[in-house]
Amino acid sequence: xxxxxxxxxxxxxxxxxxxxxxxxxxxxxxxxxxxxxxxxxxxxxxxxxxxxxxxxxxxxxxxxxxxxxxxxxxxxxxxxxxxxxxxxxxxxxxxxxxxxxxxxxxxxxxxxxxxxxxxxxxxxxxxxxxxxxxxxxxxxxxxxxxxxxxxxxxxxxxxxxxxxxxxxxxxxxxxxxxxxxxxxxxxxxxxxxxxxxxxxxxxxxxxxxxxxxxxxxxxxxxxxxxxxxxxxxxxxxxxxxxxxxxxxxxxxxxxxxxxxxxxxxxxxxxxxxxxxxxxxxxxxxxxxxxxxxxxxxxxxxxxxxxxxxxxxxxxxxxxxxxxxxxxxxxxxxxxxxxxxxxxxxxxxxxxxxxxxxxxxxxxxxxxxxxxxxxxxxxxxxxxxxxxxxxxxxxxxxxxxxxxxxxxxxxxxxxxxxxxxxxxxxxxxxxxxxxxxxxxxxxxxxxxxxxxxxxxxxxxxxxxxxxxxxxxxxxxxxxxxxxxxxxxxxxxxxxxxxxxxxxxxxxxxxxxxxxxxxxxxxxxxxxxxxxxxxxxxxxxxxxxxxxxxxxxxxxxxxxxxxxxxxxxxxxxxxxxxxxxxxxxxxxxxxxxxxxxxxxxxxxxxxxxxxxxxxxxxxxxxxxxxxxxxxxxx
Ligand code: F6R
Numbered sequence: 001x002x003x004x005x006x007x008x009x010x011x012x013x014x015x016x017x018x019x020x021x022x023x024x025x026x027x028x029x030x031x032x033x034x035x036x037x038x039x040x041x042x043x044x045x046x047x048x049x050x051x052x053x054x055x056x057x058x059x060x061x062x063x064x065x066x067x068x069x070x071x072x073x074x075x076x077x078x079x080x081x082x083x084x085x086x087x088x089x090x091x092x093x094x095x096x097x098x099x100x101x102x103x104x105x106x107x108x109x110x111x112x113x114x115x116x117x118x119x120x121x122x123x124x125x126x127x128x129x130x131x132x133x134x135x136x137x138x139x140x141x142x143x144x145x146x147x148x149x150x151x152x153x154x155x156x157x158x159x160x161x162x163x164x165x166x167x168x169x170x171x172x173x174x175x176x177x178x179x180x181x182x183x184x185x186x187x188x189x190x191x192x193x194x195x196x197x198x199x200x201x202x203x204x205x206x207x208x209x210x211x212x213x214x215x216x217x218x219x220x221x222x223x224x225x226x227x228x229x230x231x232x233x234x235x236x237x238x239x240x241x242x243x244x245x246x247x248x249x250x251x252x253x254x255x256x257x258x259x260x261x262x263x264x265x266x267x268x269x270x271x272x273x274x275x276x277x278x279x280x281x282x283x284x285x286x287x288x289x290x291x292x293x294x295x296x297x298x299x300x301x302x303x304x305x306x307x308x309x310x311x312x313x314x315x316x317x318x319x320x321x322x323x324x325x326x327x328x329x330x331x332x333x334x335x336x337x338x339x340x341x342x343x344x345x346x347x348x349x350x351x352x353x354x355x356x357x358x359x360x361x362x363x364x365x366x367x368x369x370x371x372x373x374x375x376x377x378x379x380x381x382x383x384x385x386x387x388x389x390x391x392x393x394x395x396x397x398x399x400x401x402x403x404x405x406x407x408x409x410x411x412x413x414x415x416x417x418x419x420x421x422x423x424x425x426x427x428x429x430x431x432x433x434x435x436x437x438x439x440x441x442x443x444x445x446x447x448x449x450x451x452x453x454x455x456x457x458x459x460x461x462x463x464x465x466x467x468x469x470x471x472x473x474x475x476x477x478x479x480x481x482x483x484x485x486x487x488x489x490x491x492x493x494x495x496x497x498x499x500x501x502x503x504x505x506x507x508x509x510x511x512x513x514x515x516x517x518x519x520x521x522x523x524x525x526x527x528x529x530x531x532x533x534x535x536x537x538x539x540x541x542x543x544x545x546x547x548x549x550x551x552x553x554x555x556x557x558x559x560x561x562x563x564x565x566x567x568x569x570x571x572x573x574x575x576x577x578x579x580x581x582x583x584x585x586x587x588x589x590x591x592x593x594x595x596x597x598x599x600x601x602x603x604x605x606x607x608x609x610x611x612x613x614x615x616x617x618x619x620x621x622x623x624x625x626x627x628x629x630x631x632x
Contacts, residue, residue, distance in 0.1 A: 002087075002101035002626075003027035003073040004202075005219050006183030008193040008238050009210020013037075013069030018056060020212060020219035021071045023267050025052050026275075026423050026620070026627035027101075027215060028075025031086035035097040035185065036069035043097055043187050047086040051621065068190055070183045072099035075626040078107065079124030089128040091135035092119055095187045098134075100127040101215050101630065102179035102200035110175065117141050130182065133172035138165075166237045169194050170248050173235070179378075179630070183213045193238045197230040200630050201376045201404055204228045204236050204243065206257055211238040216376070216400065216628065217260050218267045218419050226257040229402045258402045266418040274613070275620045276422035276513070280605045281472055284465035286417040286427035287434045287598065291461060294438050300454020301445045302438035310367070310411040313393040315446055318365030321392070322349040323383040325629065327425035327508065328371040328432060333501035334597045335371075335436030342457065342594060343443040353632070355383035362390050370396040373420055373428035374628040375403025382632070384408060397435050399428055413439075422620045423627045424512055426605045429505060430468070430598050437461055437595060460592045464599070467589040471602045474586065475610075478603055481568065481584055482610035488539050488566075489516055492530060493604075494523040495543040496553060502543050502597045506604030513612035513619050523549075523556040531559065539566040541607075542582065543600045546572040547593040557581050568607075570600050 003024030007013045013036050021032065032055040033047030044064050048055040052073060072087035079085035087099045104110070107126035110133065115121070118141040119132045135141070165186045173180070173196055181200035185193055195202055195213040205212040205220030205227050212220045213236070217227060228245065230236060234253060236245045245253045272278035294302050307314065320339060322332040329351055336347040350360075352370070368387035372380045375398040384405060388394040396409035399417055406412060415431040437457065445454050485491075491510060495503035504520030511518045521530045523542065534540065540560050544553035554577065557567055561581055569582035572590050579585050586603040588596075612619040 002075050002215070003219070004070070004099040004101050004181060004183050004213070004215050006070045006099070006185070006193050006195060006213035007210065008068045008191070008240065009207060010067060011210065013066050014059075014064045016212070016223070017069050017071035018052065019222065020214060021073050022052050023218040023221075023421070024215060025073050026421055028073050028626045029621050030074045030076045030081040031083065032071070032073045033086040033088055034069060034071035035088040035090075036064040036066040037185050037187060037190050038066040039190060041187050041190060043094055045088065047083045049081055049083055049086065068185055068193060070097060070099045070185055077103055078126040085123045085125050087127060089123060089125060089131050091131040092141060093135070096131045096134045096184065097187070098127070098131050098182055098184040100130060101181040102198070104129055104176050104180070105178040106176065126178075130172060130176065130180070133175055134168050134184070137168035137171045165189050165192055166194055166235065166246070167250070169196060170235060170246070170250060173198070174248055181215050191240045194235060195230065195238065196235040198232050199378070201628070202230045203402070204230065204238065206243070211243060213238070216374070217262065218421065221260065221262055221267060225259055227260055227402065228255050228257050229407065260401065262418050267421060274422065274609070276424055276426060276609050279420055279422050279427045280602070280609060282417070282427045283430045283602060284468040284472070286415070286431040287468065288465045289416040290431040290434045291438065295458045295461065297455065297458050297462070299445070300441065300451045300456070300458050302441040302458070304413050304438060304442060306413045307395065307411050307442070310393050310395060313367055314443060316365060317345060317367040317443070319363065320345055320347045320367050320369055321360065321387065322347060322369045322371065323352045323355045323380060324371035325352050325377050325379050327429050327505060328373060328380070330501040330505040330508070331429050331432035331436065332371050333504070334433050334498060335439070337498050338436055338440040338594050339443060342449055342453070343440045344447040344449070345443055350383070352377065352379035352383040356386040360386070362387070362392050366392045368392045368394045370394070370405055370409065371432050372396065372405050373399045373415070373425055373432075375400040375405040376628045376630050377405070378630050378632050381405050381408065397432055399431070421627075423622055423625050424509055424608070424619070429601060433597055434461065434464065440594070457592060457594070460595055464591065464595060467591060467599055468602055471588055471599060474603065475606050478586060478606040479610040481586070482607055482614055484584070485539055485568070486611060486614050488537060490533065490538045491516065491518040492526070492533065492538065492540040493518060493520045493543070494526060494540055494556060496523045496549040497547070498594055498597050499543040499545065499600055502600050502604065503541075505601055506541060506543070506608070509605055509608035510611060512622050512625060513608045514615055514617065515623070516611070523553055526556065527559065531563065534560055534563045534565040536564045536566065539568060541604070542567055542569045543604075544569050544571055544578060545588060545596045545600060546575060546590070547596060554578065554581070570603055
């Protein structure tokens with residue numbers, strides 16, 4: 001959550017920062033602000049409540065000269081959504097300016113102490129204490145004349161340095177309990193930018209004669225292909241002459257850079273009106289990219305290079321514990337059905353935010369699997385740590401290369417789907433499900449799965465992208481349906497077996513994009529409670545392909561119809577029976593039952609998208625959400 005970008009280099013900083021932060025806006029969009037350090041050691045800046053566009057509008061044609069600067073887009077945690085609480089924040093004199101992603105848990109105690117020492121605060125945020133702590137390290141307030149208050153437009157007061165900038169940052173950070181991704185500038189050191197990380201993602205793009213610090217790679221693609229991922233407790237000192245990375249004891253760290261192979265175009269909308277629509281349409285390609293080179297069709301098997309080193313553990317595994325959040329959790333639930341039915345291994349799937357608090361009991365033969373598009377979700381990371389610390393082999397399915405979960409896992413599988421920018425996860429889901437199908441082949445073929453069955457699954461998986469493309473051609477029809485049902489404020493999504501997680505996912509998509517109440521429910525479970533809500537104003541969406549639970553689903557549809565409920569059904573092409581009972585049908589092609597979620601989710605993604613657009617909402621940035629949830 002919260003996007004931060006810092007720049008030090010040869011170009012005018014503001015355009016680089018604005019462009020970079022626009023690519024990170026999905027991380028938070030309550031307010032935004034920047035601070036630019038001019039060559040005259042004057043810090044200037046602007047802040048605005050709302051999205052980056054509001055900030056850009058406020059800037060208008062104004063020039064902010066300076067080749068060093070920081071910018072932030074906020075997802076509010078401490079303090080309301082106001083300009084005063086927008087980052088960057090500064091110390092009393094406007095010498096230290098910083099942008100922060102994370103939470104300072106002990107900020108109240110620190111603030112009280114700093115207040116007693118004479119510091120004056122301008123915001124309600126936890127972040128501001130960091131600036132004052134650094135100030136206190138450099139130039140204690142009690143030892144000088146009364147403070148004047150820093151403002152983004154103010155001239156920086158001269159600080160009499162009691163230590164170096166980086167030392168002061170280090171000492172200040174040692175007093176903080178909590179999480180941070182930080183980028184910091186000091187007005188009288190225009191040639192230095194300091195970045196630090198603890199549990200909030202941060203990387204440094206190594207450009208030519210320039211550095212871009214950012215909370216994720218999407219912001220640096222245009223300027224740098226090589227990036228340094230900072231680890232927890234690390235601090236990077238970036239100057240025009242080079243960069244150095246230290247731990248908080250100021251021991252220098254030797255770090256290797258990694259290459260990012262995403263092209264900048266992949267982070268653009270291109271001809272699509274929204275990232276969400278673009279990414280739904282990229283679903284087939286996402287499946288292709290996640291599966292490419294990993295299927296051994298002849299053997300009906302899969303080859304996952306990233307898991308090579310844990311193959312003995314996988315071969316002997318007695319149980320798989322999957323943990324993830326939101327959409328990735330739903331993908332995990334699909335994986336649970338696949339792995340149990342065809343992999344022949346017991347699986348338990350948990351919401352990551354619950355996993356470690358319920359004190360899971362690990363057993364000999366357990367293997368843990370985290371699923372995360374961003375690779376930065378705090379809860380998923382915490383679950384992974386919990387498993388790893390207990391000695392359980394910890395695997396991960398992750399999209400973002402070099403992300404924290406990817407680096408922390410013992411072994412893993414990358415999704416290879418390029419950046420997912422829309423806050424609502426779409427292409428990541430189908431990619432994750434297809435990787436779980438590969439894992440099912442891998443594990444199943446070591447156990448009971450026959451080569452014939454393996455080949456059937458593998459062959460069918462190769463056909464999925466084309467089948468998805470066929471469904472995508474119905475986008476306009478789904479939009480018509482969204483228009484028809486647009487007046488309703490409640491929806492029940494129902495499914496069984498493989499399509500129960502899809503029902504949850506369909507409901508989640510509609511909720512987050514349209515702010516309309518939607519509930520996912522087991523179709524067999526509805527009679528135990530949820531059916532009470534049904535009347536002519538409460539439509540149901542049934543995911544009812546012709547599979548092993550089809551007849552049961554038909555009975556459940558009848559039950560809803562008997563109560564005057566409206567029914568939209570996602571059904572298998574050619575199914576006339578369902579057309580007779582449902583009010584509306586969206587058809588999907590026939591495939592193997594275990595792979596149906598890859599198809600049935602597509603119309604639900606489209607439905608949520610069109611529903612949100614028809615309501616005039618910003619579907620790429622739904623209110624109150626952020627793409628990468630790096631706080632617990
Ligand atoms: C929903 C959505 C979220 C994410 C969840 C996990 O559309 O995007 O529910 O799926 O926050 O995110 P990752 O996969 O990055 O761990």
